[in-house]
Amino acid sequence: MKRLIYIAIALLAGQLAAARTMKYDEAAENFNEALPIGNGHIGAMIYGGVSDDLINLNEATLWGGCGADNNPVPDGPQRLRRVREALYNENWEEARELLVPMQGPNAQCFLPMGDLHIRQTSFKPARGENQGADSYLRSLSLDEAVATTEFVRNGIRYTREYFVSHPDRVMVIHLTASEPRALNFSLDGDSPWPGVKVESLSDTAFCVSGQLGWYMGSDPQYPYIQVGPNGERGMRYRYIVKLVRCDGQCHTAPGLRVSNASEALILVSAATSYNGFDRDPDRYGKDEKVVAAGWMSQAEGKSAEELREAHVADYKKLADRVDLKLAGWDDSAKDSLMTDDRLEQYSKGAKDPGLERMYFRYGRYLLISSSREDGVPANLQGIWNNSRFPAWGSEYTTNINLEMNYWPAEPLAMSELTAPLFRFIKDASVNGAQVARNMYGMRGWTVHHNSDIWAAANPVGEKEGDPMWANWAMGGAWLCQHLYEHYRFTKDIGYLRNTAYPLMKGAAEFLLDWLVMKDGEYITAPSTSPENSFIDENGRKGVVTMGSAMDLELSWDLLTNVIEASVILDEDERLRTQWITVREKLHPLQVGAKGNLVEWYKDWEDEDPQHRHVSHLFGLYPGRQISPLKTPELASAARRTLEIRGDGGTGWSKAWKVNFWARLLDGDHSYLMFRELLSKSTLPNLFDSHPPFQIDGNFGGISGVAEMLLQSHNDELHLLPALPSAWSEGSVNGMKARGGFTVDIFWKNGRLSEAVVCSQKGGECTVRTSSPVVVARTSKGRNVTSRTDRDGQYFITTFKTSEGESYRLFAY
Ligand code: FUC
Numbered sequence: 003m004k005r006l007i008y009i010a011i012a013l014l015a016g017q018l019a020a021a022r023t024m025k026y027d028e029a030a031e032n033f034n035e036a037l038p039i040g041n042g043h044i045g046a047m048i049y050g051g052v053s054d055d056l057i058n059l060n061e062a063t064l065w066g067g068c069g070a071d072n073n074p075v076p077d078g079p080q081r082l083r084r085v086r087e088a089l090y091n092e093n094w095e096e097a098r099e100l101l102v103p104m105q106g107p108n109a110q111c112f113l114p115m116g117d118l119h120i121r122q123t124s125f126k127p128a129r130g131e132n133q134g135a136d137s138y139l140r141s142l143s144l145d146e147a148v149a150t151t152e153f154v155r156n157g158i159r160y161t162r163e164y165f166v167s168h169p170d171r172v173m174v175i176h177l178t179a180s181e182p183r184a185l186n187f188s189l190d191g192d193s194p195w196p197g198v199k200v201e202s203l204s205d206t207a208f209c210v211s212g213q214l215g216w217y218m219g220s221d222p223q224y225p226y227i228q229v230g231p232n233g234e235r236g237m238r239y240r241y242i243v244k245l246v247r248c249d250g251q252c253h254t255a256p257g258l259r260v261s262n263a264s265e266a267l268i269l270v271s272a273a274t275s276y277n278g279f280d281r282d283p284d285r286y287g288k289d290e291k292v293v294a295a296g297w298m299s300q301a302e303g304k305s306a307e308e309l310r311e312a313h314v315a316d317y318k319k320l321a322d323r324v325d326l327k328l329a330g331w332d333d334s335a336k337d338s339l340m341t342d343d344r345l346e347q348y349s350k351g352a353k354d355p356g357l358e359r360m361y362f363r364y365g366r367y368l369l370i371s372s373s374r375e376d377g378v379p380a381n382l383q384g385i386w387n388n389s390r391f392p393a394w395g396s397e398y399t400t401n402i403n404l405e406m407n408y409w410p411a412e413p414l415a416m417s418e419l420t421a422p423l424f425r426f427i428k429d430a431s432v433n434g435a436q437v438a439r440n441m442y443g444m445r446g447w448t449v450h451h452n453s454d455i456w457a458a459a460n461p462v463g464e465k466e467g468d469p470m471w472a473n474w475a476m477g478g479a480w481l482c483q484h485l486y487e488h489y490r491f492t493k494d495i496g497y498l499r500n501t502a503y504p505l506m507k508g509a510a511e512f513l514l515d516w517l518v519m520k521d522g523e524y525i526t527a528p529s530t531s532p533e534n535s536f537i538d539e540n541g542r543k544g545v546v547t548m549g550s551a552m553d554l555e556l557s558w559d560l561l562t563n564v565i566e567a568s569v570i571l572d573e574d575e576r577l578r579t580q581w582i583t584v585r586e587k588l589h590p591l592q593v594g595a596k597g598n599l600v601e602w603y604k605d606w607e608d609e610d611p612q613h614r615h616v617s618h619l620f621g622l623y624p625g626r627q628i629s630p631l632k633t634p635e636l637a638s639a640a641r642r643t644l645e646i647r648g649d650g651g652t653g654w655s656k657a658w659k660v661n662f663w664a665r666l667l668d669g670d671h672s673y674l675m676f677r678e679l680l681s682k683s684t685l686p687n688l689f690d691s692h693p694p695f696q697i698d699g700n701f702g703g704i705s706g707v708a709e710m711l712l713q714s715h716n717d718e719l720h721l722l723p724a725l726p727s728a729w730s731e732g733s734v735n736g737m738k739a740r741g742g743f744t745v746d747i748f749w750k751n752g753r754l755s756e757a758v759v760c761s762q763k764g765g766e767c768t769v770r771t772s773s774p775v776v777v778a779r780t781s782k783g784r785n786v787t788s789r790t791d792r793d794g795q796y797f798i799t800t801f802k803t804s805e806g807e808s809y810r811l812f813a814y
Pocket of ligand 1: 382394399403471533614615652654692696
């Protein structure tokens with residue numbers, strides 16, 4: 003890549019904290035090079051062009067459609083009986099064909115809001131990426147969540163700062179030039195949707211507004227229908243761009259035209275008419291005009307410094323909770339490299355703990371920027387999509403992707419960012435109850451594999467999809483795991499009683515109706531193993547069968563969680579007995595002829611043995627049914643399965659494998675997968691690549707790092723369970739463990755040296771380590787009595803903790 007000599011680099015050096023700032027010496031040529039900023043509501047991609055700077059703008063609630071369609075399948079329950087008969091007769095193809103007509107509409111897409119262009123009108127057009135700039139640097143500070151483009155042209159230094167503030171709910175663009183009157187620019191905005199209006203609101207403000215069509219189509223070949231057969235229309239949207247501080251002149255045309263300035267502060271507010279999953283956004287939508295104007299008027303009186311300070315403080319509160327240090331991360335030779343060059347060298351085999359640390363911090367940055375307490379869940383692209391036809395609709399896919407987005411939330415101390423996911427689950431349970439009743443004649447609620455902002459729960463596919471993905475009915479069970487995990491990490495009993503348990507109970511109710519008894523065992527029928535195909539012992543290919551391993555593991559997981567929760571809450575004793583009986587009678591997991599964990603009802607061949615989904619290892623991760631410490635035979639079968647699957651796959655598939663290998667306590671293989679993820683499935687802006695960009699791998703990748711350093715799913719804190727030899731020295735601060743503990747860990751020469759466990763909720767703490775440890779006096783100076791037992795190569799140390807107290811453990 004072309005190298006430029008910096009004039010201004012010295013000025014920047016102080017601001018660019020090593021390994022915590024992504025930096026590039028050229029403007030982005032495409033989305034995969036642009037830098038993301040966001041506050042869970044507004045998302046923006048900054049390209050950093052010198053004379054024409056492009057910004058892709060998103061608003062998290064701008065989705066197609068106007069609600070879920072829970073229309074009954076009139077013959078649903080009868081059809082289900084026929085599907086089951088076909089399956090009992092091992093007629094896989096007939097079962098598949100019978101399921102197709104049960105499919106409803108496809109999930110809706112997450113769509114772009116528009117683009118902003120900042121054109122420096124006084125620059126003579128120049129060629130090349132950096133358009134005549136003498137020095138150029140664009141960066142994203144992961145310390146402050148601020149993107150900066152800085153360049154020198156004709157001796158004048160231009161700086162553009164961009165951030166999206168959560169406290170003030172606006173995007174801030176702050177432009178400065180080192181010489182008076184050097185800033186002469188236009189700022190225009192548009193939107194890709196038919197009927198869009200761009201209007202000037204005053205001499206310093208304009209707005210872009212419109213309404214999506216009733217039918218958007220997820221594919222370029224589909225039509226765009228503005229008004230539906232019954233007068234239905236889609237979501238309304240609006241964004242306002244306002245110049246709020248400037249020492250030059252401005253008028254609108256209708257975009258901003260600014261001249262003779264040295265400073266300009268511009269705010270962008272945005273809103274849609276989205277008013278909840280069950281309200282028509284046209285007829286019963288929010289007034290997006292009032293909402294967008296409201297955010298603008300609250301923010302516009304503030305100075306650039308005030309806005310920045312509030313934003314940085316808000317971001318840091320979340321971002322600085324966790325820090326990972328790896329020996330060699332602040333290698334100054336590497337830190338002077340551009341991030342894309344650094345990634346390229348890494349892909350060729352260079353060691354770069356600094357880049358790994360940056361990727362880890364970036365993963366947390368992305369969740370903080372795309373999923374906030376008061377928003378909607380992060381979708382397949384977080385909140386960053388510039389395409390009218392995004393891959394897989396940029397929607398919510400529940401057979402791995404949506405869940406993976408939230409894997410790092412609890413262990414990496416971002417627990418409150420799960421709030422939008424939990425609201426989504428609640429909404430989906432409302433639609434899902436109708437779907438369960440209408441489609442299958444069953445109680446409780448369920449979600450199939452695709453959903454959207456309308457919390458759709460039906461099987462998608464529009465009667466032409468493949469049941470291999472569309473008719474998977476276990477989404478509710480998987481989503482419920484997140485509800486219970488939130489309790490296990492936080493021990494928030496009020497939340498368990500009022501929010502999690504009622505939803506889990508509803509999902510378990512559906513599960514009880516969905517499971518069927520065959521040969522004295524409970525299985526699911528129909529059943530798939532997303533999104534794989536088998537070849538049975540008679541050489542017949544199929545995708546729909548009975549009792550796939552994943553279904554059984556999801557059933558075990560939900561039942562185990564709901565049983566535990568009912569004990570904790572002391573509720574539903576009779577129901578609990580039933581749950582326990584059903585769990586005992588689940589068709590057991592099997593070890594196959596190859597030593598593998600059997601994926602299907604029988605030990606059949608996979609049509610694609612290296613398929614990207616590894617659904618049948620759900621019980622290893624994120625589940626807790628399979629563990630080398632508790633179920634060694636199943637764990638070694640899981641290992642064999644992973645060996646057969648291989649180390650390839652899409653970005654998210656590699657990310658999942660980081661977690662699997664960590665759970666198998668194989669740090670080096672886990673790290674190998676982490677390297678594969680960064681080397682082969684990571685874009686220049688460090689976004690995960692399916693391909694194309696899909697954010698799940700970023701989140702799965704860092705949850706894998708968490709699993710290497712601390713595991714707590716077996717009701718004990720396993721310190722450094724899968725430390726890779728490449729990370730022989732380092733520390734991690736602020737991680738969370740189940741049971742309400744915050745944990746700092748320090749290690750040297752590949753061995754634990756010290757750990758600090760802070761107890762939020764009191765109670766007994768059990769720590770598993772590879773070296774013996776002593777528990778020192780507490781933060782309050784109290785002596786601690788601890789007991790240490792041996793378990794093979796491990797030391798198990800147990801001690802009582804008090805709420806709010808810290809315990810220091812020294813390894814010897
Ligand atoms: C599932 C996966 C694909 C992709 C899509 C969003 O269907 O099988 O690989 O991740 O979701």
